[in-house]
Amino acid sequence: MRIGIAGLGTVGSCVYAILSDKGDEIEKRSGRRCVVSKVITRTHSKYEKLGIPSDLIAEDFEDLIINSDIVVETIGGTEAARKLVKQSLELNRTVVTANKMLISEFGNEFMNSSPIKSLFFEAAVGGGIPIISLLEDYLIFHGIKRIRGILNGTTNFILSEMQKGIDYASALKIAQEKGYAEADPSSDVKGFDAAYKLSVLTGVKTGVFPGISTIETKGIEGIEKSDLERAATAGKKLKLIGTIDFERERASVQPQEVERDDPLWSVDGVENAIEVETDLSGRFLLRGEGAGAQPTATAIISDILRASRYAEKQSNSVVIMKFGGTSVDTPEKIKDVAQRVQRKVLSGVKPVLVVSAMGFETDTLHELAREISDKPNGREMDMLLATGEQKSIALVAMAIQELGMKSISLSGNQARIQTDSNFSNARIVGIDADLINRYLKNGYVPVVAGFQGSTFSGEITTLGRGGSDLTAVVLAKALGSQLCEIYKDVDGVYSADPRIVPNARPIKEISWEEMIELSKQGAQVLQSRASEFVRKYDIKVLVKNAHTNARGTLIWRGSKVEQPIVRAVTSDQDIVKVVLQEVPDRPGIAARVLKTLAEQNVNIDMIIQSMRSGDYNTMAFTIQASDLDKLKQDVLKSRSEAREITVEGAIAKLSIVGVNLTATPAIAATLFETLANEGINIDMISASNSRISVVIDNKKVSLAVNAIHSAFSLEEII
Numbered sequence: 001m002r003i004g005i006a007g008l009g010t011v012g013s014c015v016y017a018i019l020s021d022k023g024d025e026i027e028k029r030s031g032r033r034c035v036v037s038k039v040i041t042r043t044h045s046k047y048e049k050l051g052i053p054s055d056l057i058a059e060d061f062e063d064l065i066i067n068s069d070i071v072v073e074t075i076g077g078t079e080a081a082r083k084l085v086k087q088s089l090e091l092n093r094t095v096v097t098a099n100k101m102l103i104s105e106f107g108n109e110f111m112n113s114s115p116i117k118s119l120f121f122e123a124a125v126g127g128g129i130p131i132i133s134l135l136e137d138y139l140i141f142h143g144i145k146r147i148r149g150i151l152n153g154t155t156n157f158i159l160s161e162m163q164k165g166i167d168y169a170s171a172l173k174i175a176q177e178k179g180y181a182e183a184d185p186s187s188d189v190k191g192f193d194a195a196y197k198l199s200v201l202t203g204v205k206t207g208v209f210p211g212i213s214t215i216e217t218k219g220i221e222g223i224e225k226s227d228l229e230r231a232a233t234a235g236k237k238l239k240l241i242g243t244i245d246f247e248r249e250r251a252s253v254q255p256q257e258v259e260r261d262d263p264l265w266s267v268d269g270v271e272n273a274i275e276v277e278t279d280l281s282g283r284f285l286l287r288g289e290g291a292g293a294q295p296t297a298t299a300i301i302s303d304i305l306r307a308s309r310y311a312e313k314q315s316n317s318v319v320i321m322k323f324g325g326t327s328v329d330t331p332e333k334i335k336d337v338a339q340r341v342q343r344k345v346l347s348g349v350k351p352v353l354v355v356s357a358m359g360f361e362t363d364t365l366h367e368l369a370r371e372i373s374d375k376p377n378g379r380e381m382d383m384l385l386a387t388g389e390q391k392s393i394a395l396v397a398m399a400i401q402e403l404g405m406k407s408i409s410l411s412g413n414q415a416r417i418q419t420d421s422n423f424s425n426a427r428i429v430g431i432d433a434d435l436i437n438r439y440l441k442n443g444y445v446p447v448v449a450g451f452q453g454s455t456f457s458g459e460i461t462t463l464g465r466g467g468s469d470l471t472a473v474v475l476a477k478a479l480g481s482q483l484c485e486i487y488k489d490v491d492g493v494y495s496a497d498p499r500i501v502p503n504a505r506p507i508k509e510i511s512w513e514e515m516i517e518l519s520k521q522g523a524q525v526l527q528s529r530a531s532e533f534v535r536k537y538d539i540k541v542l543v544k545n546a547h548t549n550a551r552g553t554l555i556w557r558g559s560k561v562e563q564p565i566v567r568a569v570t571s572d573q574d575i576v577k578v579v580l581q582e583v584p585d586r587p588g589i590a591a592r593v594l595k596t597l598a599e600q601n602v603n604i605d606m607i608i609q610s611m612r613s614g615d616y617n618t619m620a621f622t623i624q625a626s627d628l629d630k631l632k633q634d635v636l637k638s639r640s641e642a643r644e645i646t647v648e649g650a651i652a653k654l655s656i657v658g659v660n661l662t663a664t665p666a667i668a669a670t671l672f673e674t675l676a677n678e679g680i681n682i683d684m685i686s687a688s689n690s691r692i693s694v695v696i697d698n699k700k701v702s703l704a705v706n707a708i709h710s711a712f713s714l715e716e717i718i
């Protein structure tokens, strides 16, 4: 289990120390391996003080959450803590916290956001006393009549001191000197701390956290020496008692006199004690250390171990790690990849690798084939292209084995990735995940060749350029993995191609819809078929740098936003414009043109029709340059009755991608104005809610992309 710790105060640093120093012992006793994967705290000097390695330091909450299975919240307060817990639950993480105020006030909100048990807070009540596990587990089928106890060590210490004959102010001073009371002791002495705990206990039993406004609360501030003396004369002691009467649906915190035969009589000093009255098993008394770093941290560790049972079931710990060609183009980079895989394995995750051909190997193989033939046979071409990935998977598996781990390389055929027989652009029709699952069960790291599969009859096929992404996301689905990590030579998905815009920045998270648009409009980060697939099957993708610890970009459902947002600007120069001159202005002609293109398997993107004279139109559309070979111009000319067909190559499509773009005309206006200011002419326009595209002169691309990037201040958004 990967554990992320937020907040390194007394409790947080104690949790860190226990997990780091006693991880092996905990594993021996519990059978569970818990490794701290990330930590974050406000006071940066703590990192050095606690000797925390730099790769464990999270950049921010998202970074911590993404890299953890269980998030431990020891920040305190309700503002940042609420944000962290909410976000963790939204991302299907399990949360452990000691924050009674947070649970009391926002427990209902948290419970609603996750259908499975994802929130653990044993440490919020009674420090090391396991009252919550008792209620949740052992007593689950019992009726609870009443919970009653001494829930606050500070006030119990003060009252015990006053018992010795001193007044309230002197007793409080001693408590502060001993570190039992805060400089501002109000939450304890006014009874609020105990009230929060009652609210938490009520929530555990009833499923609804009432908050403290419904709890009648009286503290110990008004208590005088004489009150204790009077009680003593009557053979009693004065204690601050919290009570929940489930039958009468009433809760209170009050100073009360207890008799000698009361189980709470002898609970003195900072000790806590909780009495539970049940219908089936009578009364229980739990007594022990109610606060302090060690007992609280121990309760947190217990919760982590309890939580890991749920977390294990909830998240299949298989993670797909896809490494693109640039991430494995030298033996050094391959060794680096193996080390990253080793760290993953150590954190309790089972990785399945998908690897592309080294560097520009696929391009080189294409060129090699062209030296032999202008139109190479499809079957032979795929036989050739598949060798690229076959070479890299073997090398990666060797590098992993060198580090002492079990690993096996699998070609597309061996990994049972079945495709149709459309050579060079095959579609995956099925994956039999049994074999990979068997290797995983036996402790292997499978290294699967991306970009390839095989037909039913065993012919080798490839999936089209960039197809390893598709292999990765399809495998994520087949193996039930919740996360597919795509490793690149850049820090994630950027606001623009970083080779064109030097101050482009990585985007933290982006929705599936936006990613589909970006992929289609030329960003080379995720293949567009893979983008469509992850949206269809709800797969979260994390695009990360293969060689740094940068957080990367999360591609997922996305947060709900009403405001229009421009997320990125992208360009595509691999397009051409086909112009049909003087097409008769007659109904049915446009349909005939589109039908002809469909028959020829040519996808059109933007289309425009302009009136030239009364009887003729000019029709123009853009297609991918690679589709030009398929376009039979003579057939199109005769079907459309065009006078002439011309093809223009020196163009580029520039797009802005984001949310709610057409809802605000000002966005399109800024785009057009920026281009006009740079003297760039717009040839064609198309718009949807998540994209606005324009066709411009391809020599102006860099100028245009940079101007638009800065017009929308994309370098500033975090």
Ligand SMILES: Nc1ncnc2c1ncn2[C@@H]1O[C@H](COP(=O)(O)OP(=O)(O)O)[C@@H](O)[C@H]1O
Residues within 6 Å of the ligand: 323, 324, 325, 326, 327, 487, 488, 489, 490, 492, 493, 494, 495, 496, 497, 498, 499, 522, 523, 524, 525, 568, 570
């Ligand atoms: N919006 C974008 N965000 C990030 N990278 C982009 C974007 N648009 C284009 N790119 C380019 O895409 C390349 C893709 O990464 P790379 O690691 O080369 O892919 P591969 O997985 O094939 O090795 C990067 O080098 C980057 O320059």
Ligand SMILES: N[C@@H](CC(=O)OP(=O)(O)O)C(=O)O
Residues within 6 Å of the ligand: 323, 324, 325, 326, 356, 357, 362, 363, 388, 450, 451, 464, 465, 466, 467, 468, 469
């Ligand atoms: N090697 C194949 C498949 C692939 O996806 O590669 P990469 O992940 O490096 O883009 C190609 O170049 O198309």
